[in-house]
Amino acid sequence: MLVAILLRIVIFGMPEASLFQVGYACLAAFASSLIGVLLIENVNRYPGVERASAIVPSFALAYGLIAIGLLMFKLDYSRFVLIGSFVAVVLLSYLEHFRYKDELVLRISVLAQPDGAALPQLPSIDWLKHSDHAGFDHADAIAVDFRLPLTDRQSEMLADAALAGIPVYNLRHLIESVTGEVTLEHISETAYGSLTPSPVYQTIKHVLDRLIALVVLIPLLPFLFLAGIAIKLDSPGPMIFRQSRMGYRAQPFTVYKFRTMQHCTAPTPAGLDDLVTKDADARVTRIGRIFRRTRVDELPQIVNILLGQMSWIGPRPEAEKLSRWYEEEIPYYRYRHVVRPGISGWAQTVQGHVADVDSVSTKLNHDFFYIKNFSLWLDLLILAKTLRVMVSGFGSK
Template sequence: MLTALVYASGLPIAASHEHKAEETFEPMRYSGMRGVGAGWLRLRYQIGGALIVTLLPFLLLWGLNPKAFVDLDLVLATWAYGVLAMLLGVALLRSISQYPGVEGSAYTLPAFGISYGVMLIAVIFARLSYSRTLLIVGFVLVLAWFIGIHVIGVRRQVFSIGVVPEGDYLGLLSLSGVRWVIMESVSQDISGLHAITADLRVDLSADWDRRLADYALQGVPVYHTKHLAESMTGMVQLEHLSENSFGTLSPISAFMTVKHIGDWISALIAAIMLAPLLILIAIIIRLDSPGSPIFRQVRIGYRGVPFTVYKFRTMVPGGHAAGTLDAAKTKSEDARVTRVGRFLRRSRIDELPQILNILKGEMSWIGPRPEARVLSEWYESEIPFYRYRHIVRPGLTGWAQVNQGHVAEVSEVTSKLHYDFYYIKNFSPWIDVLIVMRTIRTMLTGFGAR
């Protein structure tokens, strides 16, 4: 699943439906794509830049403490281990990356996490000498390097993808950031195309079946249209629960248990460390406007069970009333929001008291945001399968929040639900890491706040 620690939110160039590719076909793989002309994505630039990056910790150490280089063998050995781990990570990344967009960027952390982990285990078991600090710093810098070149390279590159005009393919053409090329015949020249996509749910004609098999044998990526759309948009659209691509309607229980334990431990640590700050914020809220600094509201949580959520109050007393549908909605530039509340909402600091909900086992750090009971009941009556989002614990932040921001109307909530389904389908540590990184950006920019 998921980013590097960033979300390649669709490629930024508008799509067109041209019927002839103009680029020169050059076999090469990066995130499953072929023929990428941007130099940032070329293997020699990736590895060459990474080799320089692996030297940075050593240059920094030499500048800060030249005496550390007395044991030159230890320093050189650590650098060699880092280079080997980096090369292994590149090999893993190129072998497991299959889809552009969200999924194509998702494998950076797992690939290099595995490669450096394997290298560290090998060094420990072989009882070789190494510098733990230099190896860790090198890992962080290499990871940052590959994330950076992915973001720069993908955002600068326009991908050309051939579309087999059979089955349900028209919806794909509306996605921006890719030059969609309609395949007029099985004998069409594909030079200049980075990949081919087809609706693999339908019975394609025999000619196209044979041609797609030929493309795959030639090393040309062939994508399923529905999966490709999910990777590019970060959304999963469900029309019938009986006709879904989840494989199972229940997320992996083992990760859910580990995640729950990790949430509780980290919430306990956060509660202890942030206690002075939380008390200070409560005092400021009380001085800014009368009323309790803590807002309580009944929301629908894990497995559809109602629970009381805790937040810092950001509206005038009574402004959060959730007894009616309209009162439960927060509008843009809502007059009920206080001066302090506006900052708390923009920075998402108002969500911090939900640490208590995590400690009570009602919430997670990451998951679909819980809705007020009146809103949830309304959505359930208007949107098929809305209740399915309760299959995992709600979170302080989630995939929909970092991509879409705050929404309230049914038309917007439907899109939000598709983001939630994507999170549930790809329920894993990697998408959680990606959400954390994008949440930091959200806190700094105030994206989606109301």
């Protein structure tokens, strides 16, 4: 930021009238930097996020929000200083990241784990097998499965580690945080409330969802109209696909999407196989493949958001018939309906479409992870991942 200010003075000089502009720009840059760092630190704790990839989006969002605030309050500021500080803080963040990159690998000592349980192999974690006769000198943290009984010796070692300032984690929670999956094995595991999301954030999110939907729908109408024409020209049938899906609190509702598959005029209801979209599905139209890859087919669900049936971010709603079948086959499947379904969700950004029961079980674990970590930070991360897919098509199925 100081470099940007000095360049501004050297190149353009410093007339007295511009002191206020530079002052506002410095305050804005300071606030933007704090928000950007806060975003990086909170988003970086979720699985699949590389710190380097979060730097530019986080600071861009922070500076963008502050710039909007400056415009709303009609404050005149030095754009040169603000943009220069953005470039400087991004470069410094990358330099810091690559300087300490080798130190980002955590050495975690596993004190107790179930027999035969596999630990996820990740480049950011070095799992250390621990012996009761060894210490924790080379460990950055300790992981323990507290469902297992601990010996007196192990309890003493944990106490000594805590006194030495070595963090002790619940092994299961740690695995959830690095894999992005939460597995329910017993109904008692929901007793601590982790699958009951914050009612305050849920209410705030619901209000913001509908306000944002109202704001973006009008400017999107011309694009939606052109997308509908493209569908009609590509294949016969309606522009909009309607389907009964399972929604919030297990209440069915009608979802709206752009039609991406060949229109079926058969009067008989579809079977379960017909309700599941497979990879390279022959029923998908040419324009449908493009819409699916970029998520454009989901845009009519803005209407569902305005009606209060959906959210921008949340578990994807399944067809009602398919959902009821999953409930019979997969334990605790109904718990995913504790939050409003979304246009995009955690499972969709990390897994994509699913076509069999095993994949659905994994998807359900991702949904439970979202519900357990229900927060603004996770929603922002999912939004960033979704925008990346819409722009590049990378990561979609």
